[in-house]
Amino acid sequence: MSKYVYDFIEGDRSRADLLGGKGANLAEMTRLGLPVPPGFTVTTDACRAYLATGAPPDGLYEEINAHLREVEARLDRWLGDPRDPLLLAVRSGGRYSMPGMMETILDIGLNDTTVAGLAARTGDERFAWDSYRRLIQMFGRTVHGIPADEFEHELAALRATAGPGGPGAGQLRDLVETYKKIFTRHVGHDFPQAPHEQLFLAVRAVFESWHSERARIYRRQERIPDDLGTAVNVMAMVFGNLGPDSGTGVAFTRDPATGAPGVYGDYLTDAQGEDVVAGIRNTVPLTELERLDPASFHRLREIMATLERHYRDLCDVEFTIERGRLWMLQTRVGKRTAAAAFVIAAQLAEEGLITADEALTRVSGAQLAQLMFPAFDAAGAPEPLAVGVGASPGAAVGRVVFDSAAAAAADGPVILVRPETNPDDLPGMIAAAGVLTSRGGKTSHAAVVARGMGRTCVCGAEALRIDVERGEFAVGEQVVRAGDLISIDGTSGRIWLGEVPVQPSPVARYLTGELRPEADPLVAAVHRLLGHADAVRTLGVRANADTPDDARRARELGAAGIGLCRTEHMFLGERRELVERLILADGPAEVGAALDELLPLQRADFLGLLTAMDGLPVTVRLLDPPLHEFLPPLAELTARVAGAQARGEEPGHDGVLLAAVRRMHETNPMLGLRGVRLGLVVPGLFAMQVRALAEAAAQRVRAGGDPRPEIMVPLVGDVRELAAVADEARRVLAEVPDAPDIPVGTMIETPRAALTAGDIAAEAHFFSFGTNDLTQMTWAFSRDDVEGAFFSTYLERGIFPVSPFESIDATGVGRLVRLAVTEGRAARPDLTVGVCGEHGGDPESIGFFADAGLDYVSCSPYRVPVARLAAGRAAVEARTEKSDSR
Secondary structure, eight states: OOEEEEEEEGGOGGHHHHHHHHHHHHHHHHHOOOOOOOOOEOOOOHHHHHHHHOOOOHHHHHHHHHOOOOOOOOOOOOOOOOEEEEEEEEEESSSSOOTTSEEEEEEEEEOOTTTHHHHHHHHOOOHHHHHHHHHHHHHHHHHHHOOHHHHHHHHHHHHHHHHHTTTHHHHHHHHHHHHHHEEEEEEEEOOOHHHHHHHHHHHHHHHTTTHHHHHHHHHHTTTTTTTTTTEEEEEEEEEEESSSEEEEEEEEEEEEEEEEEEEEEEEEEEEEEEHHTTTSSOOEEEEEHHOOHHHHHHHHHHHHHHHEEEEEEEHHEEEETTTTTEEEEEEEOOOOOOOHHHHHHHHHHHSSSSSSSHHHHOOOOOHHHHSSSSOGGGGGGOOOOOEEEEEOOOOOEEEOOOHHHHHHOOOOOOOEEEEEEOOOHHHHHHHEEEEEESSSSTTHHHHHHHHHHHOOOEEEEEEEEEETTEEEEEEEEEEEETOEEEEEEETOOOOSSSOOOOEEOOOHHHHHTSSSSGGGGHHHHHHHHHEEEEEEEEEEEEEOOOOOHHHHHHHHHHOOOOOOOOGGGGGGGGHHHHHHHHHOOOOOHHHHHHHHHHHHHHHHHHHHHHHHTSSSSEEOOOOOOOOGGGGGOOOHHHHHHHHHHHHTTOTTTHHHHHHHHHHHSSSGGGSSSSSSHHHSSSTHHHHHHHHHHHHHHHHHHTTTOOOOEEEOOOOOOOOHHHHHHHHHHHHHHHTTTTTTOOOOEEEEHHHHHHHHHHHTTTTTTTEOOOOOHHHHHTTOOOHHHHHHIIIHHHHTTOOOOSTTTTTTTTTTHHHHHHHHHHHHEEEHHTTTEEEOGGGGGOOHHHHHHHHTTSSEEEEOOGGGHHHHHHHHHHHHHHHHHHHHHH
């Protein structure tokens, strides 16, 4: 018979797949002897079984009861005991942290009878009735979907009429009766008085919250699989709302925003845990606990040090103090900003807690990309409108919106402004450039979720008086309305009206050589980890660059050459006239004359690139797009000619161009006369480009340089196409004195090229995968059309976990890549293989390319550092997997 329930003393952190992250870590803390309230975990297996059938698996409730009896015996208190009732907390806990996305229900076990027993045991009747109203409110919303606003409206009305000390016991007793009436009106029966029924219904509600809309959105954003399910943790209640010697808080072993060591977190006296994370009351810094309760503070510091050494990472803990006694309610490896991730990884490596390899796996290319974004220029900023808590760093400028729907519907960047956020705001937080709240601290829902997503966030800006209904907020006499432009700084917490100038980030300045690594702790951490990535990676990193300036910048950023020079970009601007002459040429003589004029311009282009990349490879792709792209659009020419005719004028040159565009018109030009086909149909076009490259290289050789050009033929589908171009190239190269050896290779960007790679390798010195076109042709997608047409629907429905144009489709397109690498190298063992599509700069794809055996990736200059880091991570992970498999 399956086992669905585990006591905390039975598990450990290695069983997170079964017990969920929270349950596994509660078990680990229990094994370490830390003060964890007794409890047990209902497994993810049970959740999956429930979600598959709509009913709990056989024997589940009996198992829960058996483990509950053990908890009762340990505490000598019993669920439903009218004199001294045991109360329970029921919390979700998936394999991966999903803060605030699923459900929690506290105070299970209270009813019209046990509330008196709780009052008697604690000596606090007000506390007992407040706990009962919390249970009805959470249970009603979670189990039966009663709108939270109905309860909140009644509570707000009571607080408005209560005295300075808040509602009294009698008022809370009346509120409970009001809540019970709301419950009955919505559900059709009275609030359940049987504690075991409350427990079982709460467990089922947590299971069902796995498929809530906000949980689905969060998983899609964070790429968490939909089929994992959640565990349910049932724990004896401990109370932080029993007076001034009680409280609750959230703490981090290091600053989750900057990575700096120290005491970081939030604390609330006389409060329960949801009061902290919900941001409904502004917290005090954790350091204040040392004054309020020195013994608990120092014990907490000891536990946090133990946990950080044990987990060898930043730990995030939730704790409660019940009348001077400290209890640990949760720990996990804490979410952190990109800056903190780098600083903490480097610090832990320096402290010897982790190896340099482990430190590299603790950071990602996506995080490094975040750190390269600009920040506000504080020197050029005006006085801030207000200052809150900098909860998630970054510089965000956008139009003010006050609800999630407006954020999701906006065209441009927006700042989502809320009193506090809750899980229902997730779509708006995803859509917004930044989040601003008037309540909450660094551990509020807004802060935790924004940090996890890399969104700029400012919390707890108390000066903001937000009126969501009117769509405005005020600071003093200044009123800011929906649509107004504001700027927020997630590091300093400052808020400005209007747009504030930005400045380059210190990481970007370091990467371009403007800042030394010792100038800043973050820069020092990036320097250390990026240096280790370069030392261990096996994958080279080149850049896609078309100009000498791009090439120089790419080299500054660590590129080991140019993997893609798109020559079509050299045919634009003033040179369009020469291309027009080529297109309109009548006979070989006019074609030759047009090419002769283009030759010195191309030679100068290539000379600049070879000079900037001296000693490094420069892969030049011969002209790829259809020639009609260099002419005015058909609709524009048609309108111009029609206008001239309507005025009784001759259309002149426009008429000639229109005839040419119509003659060259293709139904699907992406699959038409372009790439290698263009070079074979337009005599002398590719020969001119090859000659220009050879002459530029020869000029560099005579100047004492070390040019290393490569010729890349685009859109090859058959080896005979490549052979024809390669033969022509060799004839031209032989005619240029002092030209170095220039290898000829091809892009693999059609499925047929991948499938016949063994044949093509006989004529190719190298392959470079053009994954943009290869993805389009493999999927039968037109990228320009489908991303706006149906990709959002595919992503929402889980058909795509991510766009195949963003991260490589390893199953389909990736299989073609692996096949081409294998068959190409079988035919030519010294074949060099790279990738130059957009996927070459995607950290998620780089691991695949390393595993597939590619020699290098090529990406835009500013993504070169990201690719270097990702390639280093891929090497470490491959080495680890190989070691684990032995």
